[in-house]
Amino acid sequence: MDHLEIARSMFGTTMAFHIIFATLGVGIPLMVLFAELLYQKTNDRDYAVMANRWTKGFAVLLGVAIPSGTIAGVQLSLLWPGFMEVIGEVMALPFQIEIYAFFVEALFMSIYVYAADRISPWMRIVSLTLVALGAVASAILITNVHAFEGTPAGFRFENGEIVDVDPWAAFFNPGFFTTAGHVVVSAYMTGGFVIASIAAFKMIKDREKGRVFRFHKKALMLGLAVGGIFSLLTAFNGHQSAQLLHEYQPEKLAAAEGLFETQDYAPLAIGGFTDRETEEVKWAIEIPWALSFLADDRFDTVVRGLNDFPEEWWPPLYVHTLFNAMVGIGTLLILLSITGFFWNRFLKKKRFPKPMMWAFVASGPLSVLAIEFGWIFACTGRQPWVIYRMMKTEDAVTGASQLGTLFVLFTLVYFVLGAAVVLVLRYYFRKHPVHEAIDIKE
């Protein structure tokens, strides 16, 4: 690997690690908040137990989210100093405001966890709301930096100098709302399905099907409801994201769809692999006209193909697969939650069939995978640009040369932390099983 490739792999690995914890850090507080609210409304103690247990899990995840995020933030300056020079000058606001979001989250998280018994229930809900708001604000703000990379605004380069800086124009760059919206709803969706996964798994393992089973059933239904609603929103908003690409980064959309020739009535290719030689997507299912409609809500929309662009600007062609996997998972999970609700509400069945239960178990990991695919697609699909049509990635990279060893060390630490987090969570919840918590509360 050359220097640039190591730097990319290293940063990609850091982000791929951080995003798991970051996404859950956005999604889980919302679930805890819903559980607290349901408890206040129904007075059903099970919901209080859920809020308590999810908070425990969340606190452990934060123990990794925070250091990995700190790594992400510092590594951004260490590995891409050329990029951060521009960001510092033009796009510092989101980073700056994000600090306040972090403070809000950190302060009220500590208050919610360590002072829970000394503050009123009302203040608990306020603290929790602030935690959830802090988390979602930090996600929105950092995503804005990513949006800016794709749809830069608020400055120009003149002879290599940055001129005409307008920080607020940069902040409200054209991609901001759509991109941030997509990240937020997909994180809420993931939070819901991860809770549903765990609950479903516990229900399958539970042989007695008694009190504890009913507890998990409630958690499952809550997770499915949240996951289902937000997966719908994710899909709607994803459609907008695609239109954004059509307008601002057409070669990314072309690569995502494996489209080489510019055309109207363009077909949508689902599945398959893009073949450079024959300029087609092999083994794909083609839906005629659908891509044109996706791009701008009309069948006669002209969608630009890769051949319109110089080849050194092409993103890697495998992004087609990543994009398909993300959309595929999204569609699948929408169908799954609709079926689940139909089964429960309209057929009034108490139990779900086994295969459906296992599908619920898969839903959480699948959402996390979709997040990973989506991000790798978005970041890799932007190549060779770090700021679209403004700055090449190779011009942003650090000149320092010891990257190889560091890459190995960071990867190692992620493995250790990842393994430790799983072990600690398993240990804790084994030691404090649900039935004990329910008994104490009753």
Add this chain to the structure above:
Amino acid sequence: MSDVIIAISLLWGFIFIYAVMATMDFGAGFWSMVYINKEKTNATNIANRYLSPTWEVTNVFIVAIVVAVISFFPGATFTLGTVLLLPGSVILLLLAVRSGFLVFSHIAEEYRKPLTYISGITGFLIPGLLIIILPVTHGNFIEVRDGVEQLLVGELLTSFHAWTFFGFAVSSTLFLSSLLLADFSNHADEQEAYHIYRRDALILGPITLTMALLVMVTMRYEAVWLYEGMMEHLPFLLASAGAFFLAGFFLLMPTGQGKRGWPRLAVIVIVLQYLLASYAYGRAHLPYLIYPSITIEDGFTNPEAFRALFITYIVGFAILFPGFIYFWRLFMKDKRYAKQQKSNYDKK
């Protein structure tokens, strides 16, 4: 005041706050490790009670500093990013292990000891590495090779100056944190823990002062420009040393009923001492961010960006301020918290 002076003062303020909070944070982690086997004295519990709610808040400051540097001084980002890649990465790796295992040690009770050891030891090294960034900015360890600035790691590792900074940071960490924990245990009426931490502070104070003197001595040889600058602010340095002795006096003074020391006053005076000394250091360092290549003027951002940032600072801290006060009242002032036998994690 010009914009650039406001910016560098804000940055200096963040670094100062972080330096104090972080030394207490990492130090508390270290003490909770050292006294883990003394189950009767509660010294470990006191350290943990301080540490549990605060470490996340402290951590945000490190991010705030990085953001303040790149947003106020984007022109310094390239050089700083490049030369700090190696030390910065080592710090990040230690920080990740430290924070992770700190949280794990509160959750996995049976494995508390090994987990606390890992977080205690990694945490105790971090301040020493963080402070190494200062001698790097003094200029001797950067060389331009093929048009790119490179850090001379070998030279840095064999420099007396760098090592005295390392020693100073480590002893300061232990000193400040033992002093603060002495106050915290006194506040919680934990007399045994108080005696232990007061004793530690009394031992570590003189060591820290010696390290500070060694820093000055080596600076005289390795960073003459800075040494001369600091000598121009000699009154601040003398006042700082005076504050140190005053703190010693407050710790030793009998207060009746067989008790000794007035830890709250000692803490305040010591913070004042660090404030005076860091002010002298910061003033002497100006106008250079990195000697001799980058001054604050070269690195400074454009006026539009500065104005927008400055507004968000004011609005942001106005909004956050009540939050900080509430936090302080719940965890530092409320005796019910300080006296709790166990943390909430253990109870539930």
